[in-house]
Amino acid sequence: MSAPxxxxxxxxxxxxxxxWLSPLATPSYPARREREEPHSGVRTPFQRDRDRIVHSKAFRRLKHKTQVFVAPEGDHFRTRLTHTLEVTGISRTVARALRLNEDLTEAIGLGHDVGHPPFGHLGEDILDRAGRERFGRGFRHNEHSLRVVSALEGLNLTEPVRDGILRHSSGAGEPATLEGKIVRLVDRIAYINHDIDDALRAGILAVEDLPAEEIAILGPTGPARIDTLVHDLVAHSEAAGDIVQSEEVGRAMYALRSFMFERVYLGPAQREQAERVERVLRGLFDWYCEHPDELPPGEMPERVIDYLAGMTDRFAIRAWTERFVPQGLAR
Structure with a gap:
């Protein structure tokens, strides 16, 4: 028997x-890429995209990039990589339940944060401000994720994957596919709940601090809340033919998100971290602008922004230490 x-x-x-797929799903064929290429004989176009993302250098660096807590000493805090894997796993579950394209959903989930800079959203805010002040242009990690897969790593991904990566953040417009909409919403479901878990582990929150009304609706633990949110999302999306939540559960989730911004993301511990991160990342930004010979070749401002955004937390800390800390004190 000959091979297919x-x-x-x-x-x-x-x-x-x-x-199998719902009529609302995005089909794997035809594959629309920036540069046309022949199909694989063993993988769909979206599977190839998934593999290209996982094999990229930017994806590997996510293991040493902050989710919320900068360079935590504990082994069980999330990193940008584990966040990505949680988002991708939950998103595939939702896609399968709705009979949407799991391969497309997985590729978007794995690629959505590859452009995230070091130090989480603190780092993103600092790069955005520094870029606006010096070059008149800001920085958004979703836009940079698209730049990473397209220009910097040259992965030649399909159009629906690139769209989902770009539009997973608010302010970037609605994703063109239901699979992209899944990742956009599940990104929030994942980070709200795993960030609560990490904040509890760090001692920033206690269980009794969590808002009682929202916890009563969503569940007492992270797994219980995710289960509630996923079941609600599947049930209401199936009925609506779109990716939606019920009013009660959606309101509870966003109230819990607001609580996390007040108590954790913008809380006293994070403000303390912000001062240290500002010193490191702003110091490096100004240094490299004044010493462009230390950067890879290219044109400003992309040259400095690409380099800094690609750094891991520990690489950025080491680079700053080498340039700003007297080496006798660093030993």
């Missing part, structure tokens, strides 16, 4: 999708 050809594989996948 590329066209055989594509035809079989298209037949499977026609039989």
């Amino acid at each position: 050809t590329v066209s055989d594989f594509a035809a079989m996948q298209q037949a499977r999708e026609a039989a």
Whole structure:
């Protein structure tokens, strides 16, 4: 028996999708890429995108980038990589339940944060302000994620994956696909709940601090809340033909998000971290602008912004220490 050809594989996948996927799902074929290329004989176009993202340098660096807590000493705090994996896993569950394209959902989930700078959203805010002040242009991690996969890593991803990566953040417009909308909403579901877990572990919050009304609706633990949110999302999205939540559960989730901004993301402990991060990242930004010979080749301002955004937390701290701390004191 001869091995199936590329066209055989594509035809079989298209037949499977026609039989299984919802009419609202994004089909894997035809693949629209910036540069046309032949199909694979063993993977759908979205599977190839997923693999290219996982094999990229930017994806590997996520393991040493902050989620919320900067360079935590404990082994169980989330990093940008574990956040990405949680978002992707939950998103695939939702996509499967709604009979949407799991491969597309997975690729968007894995790629959505590859452009995140070091030190989480503190780092993003600092790069944004520094870029506006010196160059008149800001920084948004979703836009930079698209730049990473397209220009810096040259992954030649499909159009629906690039769209989902760009539009996973608020302010970037609605994703063009339901799969992209899943990742956009699940990103919030994941970070709200795992950031609560990390804040409890760090001692910034106690269980009794959590808002009672929202906890009563969503559940007493992170897994229980995610289960509630996912079931609600699937049930109401299926009925609506769109990615939506019920009014009660959606309101409770966003109230819990507001609580996290007040008590954790913008709270006293984070303000303390912000001062240290500002010193490191702003110091490096100004240094490299004045010493461009230390940067990879290219044009400003992309040259300095690309370099800083690509750093891990520990690389940024080491780079700052080498330039601003007398080495006798650093030993």
